[in-house]
Amino acid sequence: QKEVEQDPGPLSVPEGAIVSLNCTYSNSAFQYFMWYRQYSRKGPELLMYTYSSGNKEDGRFTAQVDKSSKYISLFIRDSQPSDSATYLCAMRNSGNTPLVFGKGTRLSVIA
Amino acid sequence: EAGVAQSPRYKIIEKRQSVAFWCNPISGHATLYWYQQILGQGPKLLIQFQNNGVVDDSQLPKDRFSAERLKGVDSTLKIQPAKLEDSAVYLCASSPPTGSNEKLFFGSGTQLSVL
Numbered sequence: 198q199k200e201v202e203q204d205p206g207p208l209s210v211p212e213g214a215i216v217s218l219n220c221t222y223s224n225s226a227f228q229y230f231m232w233y234r235q236y237s238r239k240g241p242e243l244l245m246y247t248y249s250s251g252n253k254e255d256g257r258f259t260a261q262v263d264k265s266s267k268y269i270s271l272f273i274r275d276s277q278p279s280d281s282a283t284y285l286c287a288m289r290n291s292g293n294t295p296l297v298f299g300k301g302t303r304l305s306v307i308a
Numbered sequence: 309e310a311g312v313a314q315s316p317r318y319k320i321i322e323k324r325q326s327v328a329f330w331c332n333p334i335s336g337h338a339t340l341y342w343y344q345q346i347l348g349q350g351p352k353l354l355i356q357f358q359n360n361g362v363v364d365d366s367q368l369p370k371d372r373f374s375a376e377r378l379k380g381v382d383s384t385l386k387i388q389p390a391k392l393e394d395s396a397v398y399l400c401a402s403s404p405p406t407g408s409n410e411k412l413f414f415g416s417g418t419q420l421s422v423l
Contacts, residue, residue, distance in 0.1 A: 205348065240312070240399050240414025241351065285350050295364055296412070298350030 200224050203286055203299030212308050216273040220286035220299045223267065227288040227297075230262050232271045235283045235301065244284075245271060276306045310334065312415035314400050320421045326388035329418045333381070333402030339363075341412065342375055342385050343399040351399055357383065390422045 203220045210216055218232075228249055233241035245260040247253045247269075253260045259272040269288070273280055283301040313332040321327050333340050338359050343351035354373065356363040359380040368375070372391070377383040387394055397419050401412040 201350075203350075238416065238419075240401070240416050241412075242414065243411055246411065287350070295353040295356065298352070300348065300350050 200297050201286065201288065201299045204302055205300050207303040207305060209305045209307060210276055212276060212278060212306055214276050214306070216276050216280070216304060216306075218271040218273075218284050218286075218302050218304070220269050220288075221267055222269075222288060222297075224288075224290070224297075225264075225267065226290045228291050229289050230260070230269050231287045231296070232258075232260055233285040233287060233298075235285060237282075241285055278306050278308045281305045312400055312402055312413055314398075314415035314418055316418055317416065318419050318421075320423065321390055322423050323392055324389040326386065327390055327420060328384050328386045329398050329400075329420075331383045331385070331400030331415060333383070333400070334404075334413055336404065337402035337413070338380070338405040339403045340377055340383050341401040341403075342383070343401060343414075345397045345399055345417070347396070354385070387420075390420075392422050395420055395422045 201222045230247045232245040234244045235241040247260050247262050250262045250264045257274045261270045283303045285301040286299040287296045289296045315330050340357045342354045344354050345351045354368045355365040355375045357377040373387055375385045397417040399414050399417045401414045403412050
């Protein structure tokens, strides 16, 4: 079993839809959870960062972490064509341990 | 604020040749990372530097890959000799010296094709 599992998609939705992206993980020591967005031919950029369990909201984006289920989610409300990108979940333990990335989910928002 | 600079953007070589990539991190960022991203995969850490020193190189194939960070600023990653399976995007990232090493700033990467 891989440490971080993420459905690669592709996921195609109409403009204005609510998008749900998810990752599961196996390492119960993970404490820091991130979502990165990667546009084609670009490097990933940090979108959301959450420590431990709970929710975090930033504009149209909401990140949720459920450590009991080892499951994290990213919700995008009122999705826009500019949201079309690959979304990577990433997580790590405490201390100076490296990030472990999921494979990424490719999202297309159709106008 | 200037971002992480990488060059070249693209490189095509034949197997068994050597290749080098260059990275200039964001000014003041003490930590520098090299990641390998194979098509359809998430980035995988190859090596992490803190200033001049290596923090983690456990996933670097040391028989063919090498990296250095000059004076704690620029860095180069070298592959010698290259194999077909080295075809990937090589991403450089840096993070500020505030302990938030999950808040990485990535460059646009170098896309390597090994034929």
